[in-house]
Structure formats: C-alpha cells, structure tokens
Amino acid sequence: MSAENAVNAGRAAQARRRGLRTIDLRRLGRAALLGTGGGRDRVPDAIEHLIKVHRTRHPEVRADAVETLRRAYLLAESSHRGQTRKSGEPYITHPLAVTLILAELGAETTTLTASLLHDTVEDTEVTLDQVGLGFGEEVRYLVDGVTKLEKVDYGAAAEPETFRKMLVATGSDVRVMSIKLADRLHNMRTLGVMRPEKQARIAGVTRDVLIPLAERLGVQALKTELEDLVFAILHPEEHARTRAMIEADALAAEDPLGAVAADVRTVLREAGIAAEVAIRPRHAVSVHRVWLKRGGAPLGGCDFGRILVLVAEDADCYAVLGELHTCFTPVIAEFKDFIAAPKFNLYQSLHTAVADNGGRIAEILVRTRKMHRVAEAGVIALGDPHEVAEQPQAADGERVDPTQAGWLARLLEWQRAAPDPDTFWSALRDDLAQDREITVVTQQGGDASGTLRLPAGASCVDAAYAVHGEAGHACVGVRVNGRLAPLGTKLRDGDTLQLLMDDSASSGPDPDWLEHAATPAARIAIARWLTQHPADPVEDGSERPAQAPALRPAPALDAARTGEPVAVADLPGAMVRLARCCTPVPPDRVTGFAIRGGAVAVHRVECPTAVRMIATGRGTVPVRWSDGTPAGGYRATVLAEALSRPRLLADLTEAIAAQGVGIVSAAVEPPQEHRVRHTYTVELPDRHALTALMRAMRSVPGVYDVYRAKPAMASARP
Template sequence: MSAEATEHTALGRRRGLPRIDLRNIRRFSRTAVLGPASRGRLPDAIEHIAKVHRAHHPGADLDVLRQAYVLAESSHRGQMRKSGEPYITHPLAVTLILAELGAETTTLTASLLHDTVEDTEVTLDQVGEQFGEEVRYLVDGVTKLEKVDYGAAAEPETFRKMLVATGNDVRVMSIKLADRLHNMRTLGVMRPEKQARIAKVTRDVLIPLAERLGVQALKTELEDLVFAILHPEEYEEARALVLAHAGRPDPLAGFADEVRAVLQEAGITAEVTVRPRHFVSVHRVRVKRGDLTGFDLGRLLVLVGEDADCYATLGELHTCFTPVISEFKDFVAVPKFNLYQSLHTAIAGPDGRIAEVLIRTHQMHRVAEAGVVALGNPYAPAGGDGGTDAPDGERADPTRPGWLSRLLDWQRATPDPDAFWSSLRDDLAQDREITVFRADGGTLGLPAGASCVDAAYAEHGEAAHACVGARVNGRLAGLGTVLHDGDTLQLLMARDAAASGPSPEWLDHARTPAARIAISRWLAAHPVVPEGPAANAPGRDRPTAPGPGGGAPREAGVVTDTAATTVRLAGCCTPVPPDAVTGFTVRGGAVTVHRRGCPVVARMRATGRVPVGVHWRDPDHGPAGGDYRVTVRAEAFSRPHLLADITEAIAAEGVAVISAAVEPPHEQRVRHTYTVQLPDADRLQNLIRAMRRVPGVYDVTRPGRPVAAHQP
C-alpha cells in the first residue's frame, strides 16, 4: 500500500469514515508466504477474517474458508502483485472487506477464490466439485466481470452480457466492488495516467453501482480515493480542513451528550455517536455553505431498538430542541431505492447551533452500511442450504433492488447494445431519487427531474402507452410535468388501450431509460408522418383496400383521386366528415388528409407541393363504427372545478379523452385542449355544444379555424 493511501486510511479511521479494518493487510504478506497450516488448523492468514466473520455469524462453518484459502494460496503461489507483495494478499484483503460488511460464508469463500479461474490453472469444474454450485456460480460471475473494460466505448455488448450473467446474483457485484476498493487502495504503484483512467471508470460505473446496492461503506471510501486522484487540489483543501479541526474539541460531542440526556430522561434506550463526514461530503458541504464550522463536519447518529423508537426519538428531539423542518425526511416509512432506511432531521440548540441527526435501528444501520451484503444468502431456504430457481432458469433473488430488476428488463427490451449502454450510463449518473405517492397508496421511486411520463412507465411498464394524462397533487397536469419529492400522482389511462400510444414529444419529457426505451420501441413500430405533430397517431395509419370497382383505396371513409396505398388523417387538424378536405402525397406513396383551413396546407402549397383531390365517401356520417380523433379547444373563465366539469361533459357524450393539455391562466382566462376519440363523426357537433354549456366556457373551437356551431 502506498504511503498516501496509508495516510488517507488512517485519517479516515480516526474520523470513522470507512468501516473497513486495514490493520491486518500487511500481516497477510508475512503470513501468506509461510504457506497454509496443517490440515484442520485455521491458517494464520485468515485467522482475523474468521474472527470478524464469526462476530457477524456466530455459527459460521470456518472449515470451508480454510479449504478455500488452501486452494487459493497454492494456486497463486509464486505470483506477485505490482506492489511487490504476494498475490494471495489481494483475495485475502478483498475477503476481509466483505467479512467486515457482514457477508455470509458462501460470499467469503467465493471471494477467496475469485481470481483463481482467471489467473491460475484452477477450473470452474474444480471449484464446483469442491465447494458446490453456489460458489462456482459466484466465481464464474466475477471472472466474467474481470474481462469487462468498463471505460471502453467498444465494450457495451460485453458489459451487457456481463449484466445478464451476474445481475441475477447481487453477491457477484459485491465481490467486484470489494475487489475494486482494494485495487484503488494500492493504485499508487500505477502510472498517473492509468490511475486517472481507473479512477474515472470507478466514478462513472462502480461507485453508482455501490450506491444502488446500498453498500455505503464501500461507496464512501471509493469516493474519497477517486476524489484524491481526479481532484487533488480540492481533496487537499478538504483534508486540510478536517485536519485543522482534528486537534480541537469536537462541538458535536457536546451536542451528543445533550441528546443522550434527553433520550435517557424520556426512557428511550439509544446509542448516540458522532458520525464524521468523509472528504467528498466535506467538500460538497463546503461548496454549498461556504465557510464551515465543527458542526458541519459530521452528523449525530442515533441507534435505537425498534421502528417505533425512531419516531419516539424524533418526537423528543423536536420537542426539546428547535427543529429545522425543511431538513426532515422520512426514509423509514418510505425506504430509498437501495434499501436505505433512516429518519433525517436537523435540530438547533438554545445558542442557535444546528446539528444534523440520523435516527435508525441497529438493523437499519447494518443495511445502511452494507446494503445487500448485510442481507445474507438470498438463495438459502430457512433452516437449510441450497438455492431456488425461478421460472425460465433465472435465479429469483428476493434481495434484488428494484433498479437492478429494471436494468435487466431494459437490456432484454433493447436490441441495440449502444442504446442500452447509453441508458445505463444515464441511469447511473442520477445521484438523487424522489419519492412519489400513487393514488392507490403505494409509492414510486424516480430520479430527480422525472416527469409524469417516467412515472407512467415505472408503474405500468409498456401498458403506459395508454396513459392520456395525470393529476398531480389533485390537479390535472400534462404528462410532461416534472414531479417533485412528496408529490401525489394519479395516472389517467385510456379506456381503449389498443387505440392509444405515445407521441414523439414524450421522448422530450422522458428522463428514465425504462421510459425512453419503451417509447422508442413503440415509435419504431409506428412510424410518424412529418406533416403534422400527431399525423400517425395510434389507430390512424392503416393499410387500405381497393375502393368500389377495384379503384382507389379507402380509409376511414376517404376515397382519393390517385392510386394511393395508404390514406392517413392528419393529426394536426384531425379532419372528420363533413369537413372540406385536401390531401398531399407523402413518402411511400401514402396520402395525408388535412382540413382545407389547416395551416399545414398553406405551408405545403407555399413550398410547391401539389394537393391531391380527396373526398368523404359518406359526407354526412362517414362509415359505421368510424374511428375519428378530433382536437377541440375550450376557452373559459378560470374558476374552481372547471376541469372536472368539462371532462364530465365530454364523458357524458360517450366520447373518450385521448389526451388533454391545460395552459396556465392568463387574465383570469384559461385554455383547455383535448384530443378525443369519436365513435362516429356526427357526435362532434353534439360534443361541442355540450362543452359550451359548461358554466364559464365562452367558446369551443377546433385548432386551425373556428367551428361553425351554434348554441342550442
């Protein structure tokens, strides 16, 4: 280990940053070269690992660890690391990291063997025969990960295959993260340019993976190590600030005594400690707040026994101190996407000192530090060993975070590896998540900046194609509305899902890969026509059959004067009988039909496009069971419940709403635009009259020109 890494780690230990014990790493070098102990006796090199492991798992079988070490030591014998230490020190260090996080025996066994198949003569079959299928599976997964160059632009398909192979068992990723942490600690022996390349990959891919797996102990140390390499000046400033306060009395310690006294008086059994910030966190707080005091360099951590004690503690603190309400967050009732649970608050003492406080149970703390690593073997049934298989040969992992399941869904849904890689990088770049409350009482976890479009696909998958609108906090909102933490959301779905679908504009509002992938797939299967914003809306683009006598084709009651193969009703002006219409030939020989007053018609004529003669087969009513989409715009004076009254009037006419948009009020007037689906064309005039009868509505038009309809 380099002197710089040693100093960094020692300082981190004093401030309680990484929870990984490094004191025995150098001892691995000395004991490893002595070789394994006699059969049945625990080798000195894994003695401390066994002690740490037994602290988390008192009944653990240590003999399998002894066997794994013996195989690993003998197979790596003679191999050296670039630091000059025996290679066996690396798997020992990785295993110690995982043991301190509370990993179960199978994970530790695989960790000791994780480089044997890649770097020695040991085969996967040998691993399976001696240690069982679970260990074989994990070693195979880590071996595949070793072959991935995360930073190479030409490697997205390799990463995708790796995800398929390893994403079904989060323990594979846990071993890889511990492996990367030890390599980052010893990165000082590398050339500066290689250090920077590895640090960037760690920052872009592995740190976000650690965050999503909830392994905060690994994430925070990786962040500090990357910070030191990529931002040395800022790192030194944060380090100097921490060192400057290290020799002074910690003001948070006195505050912790006050909190302890309050909780003891209330009869709440709690452990109150000061949790120092790591260097990256200090830097971020400094950028946000400017000059820092000792109170900004850490937070108070309160550990209690039960969930109810968390809220009892919160109540006592908010009663005896002044709470900073804007800092309160409840991740106990609504856990974060990576299993994290805790109450966050900030309190001020009589002299105005403000301290941030984290309140959680001891079990919540284990999961907050170690994430999925702390949850044990997800495949071992209660009271026994072994694994369970899910349908289609996939392993059903009950500890798999929701984001990882979504990731696996995306890779299956995205045939283009570059598109998948781009989506993955975008998702990993999200460093904050919001919680949205659904109308049915459930919750959705979404990245900051997500819209109603993202929420629709997060909740309904591809069924979200039928989403036509939303209510946010009880008010009708467009699908492009950006959601905020704590919003309530009700998604409005079309009754005829088969006739609905997303428009290209949805991609402008989609922030999550799941939404973008699903929308792109649908649009690729339903090509749009460039003449109008919704010219190829769902249900409007159909192959046509020859007209009477084998003549021109027809669609929705239109017969053209040319031998077109397809006729489309333009979405920009939504013509219906008996509108006066004209057509233009577009790509592929299709004809798009517009109302004659549509602004698109004037633009196309101005560019020299020659119109095609079109007419309705039955100008009075159109064909029976016609499928017409019409856009209508209501102008009204703003008043409470106006939206509800208009939509009720539309529904009373037996007309389905496909989409709705509401513009902000201006001078007490509002404009509502609805795209509706008519069962037959002659319903249009009745619909317009019904909308005009709504109190406050003073006009109803169709975009492009006013509708010549009279009040009844």
C-alpha cells in the same frame, strides 16, 4: 513528523478524546501479507485474521464453515501461485483483502468463500464446474456472476456486457454485487501503480456505476471510501484542499462537536435513556459538499462530523428525539424521519440538527444498533437473501427482498430491451445518475392498487411503461391526484396516479413522449417503436414522424366508396394528399401545392402552412372536392370543452367510437378552474360524419362546446 503521520496522530487523539471506535477498512489488506504458513490440518496464518473477524460478526460459525474457508483459501493460493499484481505483491493478496473487507462488514460464509475464489475462474486454470463440485452451486453462481467476459470474445463491448451479466446475476442473488463492490474498492486502493489515464478511466466508471450501485444497495462503508478515492483521482486539487481542512480540524485544540456530544450524553442520562453517543467524522467528499453548501466559507468544528446516538428499540429513537428537541433548539428544516419512511436502500435513521446554548449547530443521527449495522453494510448485513428468517418483513408478513427493489427491478426490465452494448452502457449510467426515488400510488378504477417507485423527475409516460411494459403504448390519458393531466406531467413523491389505457389500441407513442421520458425503460421502448415506424415527408417538404395507427380501428369502407380520389387537382396524373397539419374535409375551402414525387398536397386556405408557402412565392394548384371518399377516410381535428369530472375521457372516446369513427390521437390539457379541453384527431368514414360526430360529443354530460380546430392550433405541432 511527516504530514501523514501528523494527520494520523491528530485523528487518533481526536478519536480517543471523543470515545469513538472507527473501522478503517484500509488496514484489512495488510493481513494478506502475513504469509501462507500452516500445516494441512490447521488454518493457514494468512486467514487467521479473516476467521477471527468472521467469528466476531457471526459467533455461531461452526467448524465446518471454517474448514470451507480454509479449503477455499488453499485452492485460491495454489491456483494463483506465481502470479503477481502490478505492485509486485503476490496475487493472492487481492482476493484475501477483498474477503477481509466483506468479513468486516458481516458477510456470511458463502459470500466469503466465493470472494476468496472470485478470480480463480477468470485468471487461472480452475473451472466453474470444479468450484461447484468443491463448494456447492451457490458459490459457483457467485463466482460466475463476478467473472469478467473476455475481451478477445467481446472486444470493446466486454466491459458493458460484463456489467450487464453481473446485474442479471444480482437480480437473483445480491451477493454477486457485494463481491464486485469489495473487489473494486481494493483495486481502487491500489490504483496508484496504473498509468494516469487508466486511473482516470477506472475512476470514472467507479463514479458513474459502482458508487451509485453501492448507494442503492445501502453499503455506505464501501460507498464513502470509493467516493474519496475517486475524488482524489479526478479532482486532485479540490481533494488536497479538503484534506488540508480536515487535517487542520484534527489538530485543533478545541473540540466543539465533542462538547455538544458531551451535553447530549448528559441530557439522555438524566432522562434515563440508555444510549451510546459517538461522533462520526465526515469523509472527504462529505466535507467538500458541506463546504460547497456554505458557499466556500470557512467551516466550523461542528461541520467536520455528526453526532451518532445508538439505542436498543425503535421507540427509544423517538424518545431521544423528544429530549433533544426539548433541551436544545431544533433546526426544524434539518429534521427527516427515515424510520417511518425508510429510504429505497433499506436505510433507517432519524436526522435532526440542534443548537446548544453557545449557538453551535450540530447534526445528529438517531438509530437502533440494528439500523446502524444495515446503514453501514446494507444488503451485506442481511446475509443470505434466500434465508427467509434473516430478511426484513413487510407489514403483511411477506419477506422483503432487497434484490427486487424498485430500481433494480426497473433496471433488469429495460436491460433486456437494450441489445446494443452502447445503448445499455449509456442507459445504465443515466439510470444510476438518478440519486433518489419517488413513490407513486397507482389506482385501478377508483381504488388504490399498489405503489410504484420511480426515479425523481419521472413523468406519467415513465409510469405507463413501468406498469405495463411495452403495452404502455396504449396509454391514452392519465389522472394525477384525481384530475386529468398531460402525459408529460412530472410526478412528485406521494402522487396518486391512474393510467387510462385503451387495451384495444394498436397505436404507438407520440414522438413528444421521448422528451417526457426520464427512464431508460420508457426511452428504449419509445425509440424502438419510432425506429420501426420511420418518419415520412409532409406536404411542405419537411420530415415528420409517421402517424400512429388509430386508437380504435376505423370501420371498413365499401369498395365503391374507394374508387376515385376525394379531391381532384388541375394537374394531370397527380396524386392528391390531404394535409395533416389542417385536416381539410368537405366543404372546407382548399388550395393545393405541388410536392415531391409529383403529388399535390391539399390544405385549407386559412392554414398557416399554406399562408406561409404562398407568402414565400410558392405556386398553388387549383383543387376541388369530388364525390368520392378516400381509402383511409377523412381526417379532422375536433376540440371538446367540458367541466372536469371522472370518466370524461372514457365517455368521450366511447361516444366517438359509437359513431364508427377511429381516433388517430388524443390529448388532454391541464384543467383550468374545473374546465378541461380535449383534442381529438379522428378518421371519418365519409364527408357527412363530422356533423353527426360533433353532435354526439356535445351530448356527453359535462361537455358544453365542440368545434373544429382552428388552423393556427392545428399547425402548432406539424
């Protein structure tokens, strides 16, 4: 007996022993080879199995639906006739196998019809208009959504632009991506006829894009097989080792997991709980992950699968959990309640692990049969997304649209802002690499206004752009869980967030925001603004990003006050610039340095930049204050020490604005023992305004000190 036959025999024996019914999606493709016999008035032999599976999943299927599938198959078969796959098989075997996969997962008639026709427009003379006339606009839309863009038109951008097109179409109808996932699964199954380098390229895209999409759409049956196929191509040695472990367990005489499952059946039967108990073997990648988690130690029999308990109602799930935790020893760290808090991909289940009297630890999944159907098929199990009656309902009675989940809504938003295919492609992979989401409660004023789903690792900067789009530029501060926090703060699941926005702002993001942004939407918006406002040279010869405009417009200056420069250098004809690193204002002691372009940069004498340049032998230029006022006003950096309280940031900015002073930038440090420090770079209308400004800031309740920034602090960020 060959090794493969031995594995199959062992697996079958194990399944019989455990009373497990498994669905092997690989066998579905074989029906495509049955031929195309059949008269004009009967269902062709090749789709008899498809119709049978469809009726099993949807007993209400009517004769007109069967007729639609028959016509779709005949059109596909005739249009693809004469075409072959690289394996030598008739091409029609591919769309038929894809459709059988979807039928087994419970897809409805419209999806199956489009699946049979999904390659006709791309590879034959059939047009989208013909599809629409023959099968309706929904089928036309789905076929169009999965039709690839031509390389002759798009070149190297064809693949990313095709995915962009599919994602946009998925935003209106999730069935587009369902067909694409099934299409990729069948192609991955038959990838062995391709060159090794092409196999690796396709497997890489499948790993980076298709598998995360299958996870987000909840289609676990497709995701797990895709993972194993990619694993075998990209990591053949690890895959072979894992398969050897699975085969050894399948042929083992002992069945510890089956013994625990039998005990579970007994416990639930004695408790009077009607439940179906089965064993879910782990797929290869799952076993590999367990092996890594165990640090490479040998795996026990209970590590190769999990016990699945299926019941009728939600309440029964918790009844089962109570019995399990009463009659066995629970492993509390392994308990997760995805019924009360479903995953973002619709998944619901109770997860727990228990130890029996022999010390064997088994993982157990508890769910209703409906939950199980959704866990396996995800959005495919929900049928037509336009049929309100078939969709889950929110607590307020509104329909929950799975195609507008947080991750997809974010993706559709930022993709519009990524016209460059390379930017879109890399951003798409980065976005999909986030394997989980967090939920943040957003507030408007003091009241909760909604929830925001963000990828794990997202910061307050990401939240600003997720809520306000490109208007996120106007975010001037945040409160996390009621306390002021830096914009770079990483958010955690369940945090309460209040974004402090200045709607009158014309400011742009600080370059540091790029370091804090984790989502493509935020990064693309920030990068575009920085590109549109290129860096300018600073006084010490280095490059720095251009300063953002004032958060509040500075007051207009009289023409008489913009006649002459504010500082005069003893260098005839030289332009004079006030250094931004130390923001000197009269009557500060200052010195000057010649910089590129014949200008003179004016620094405070204690400025670390000035001290460093003098220490390296840089010559100075004598400068003195004049009686004029610069056209842009004076810039200064002031700090306010205060007791942390609500509305402190708003009250301080209002006090500054009331003095006719423009805010160039603002930063809030994390509170320390109920104290907080605000840093403002401001633009003063004249040399006398600084004293009045600091006095006004000290009058704000809770503020106990206001002072000029020390040069070392001002130079911490050039």
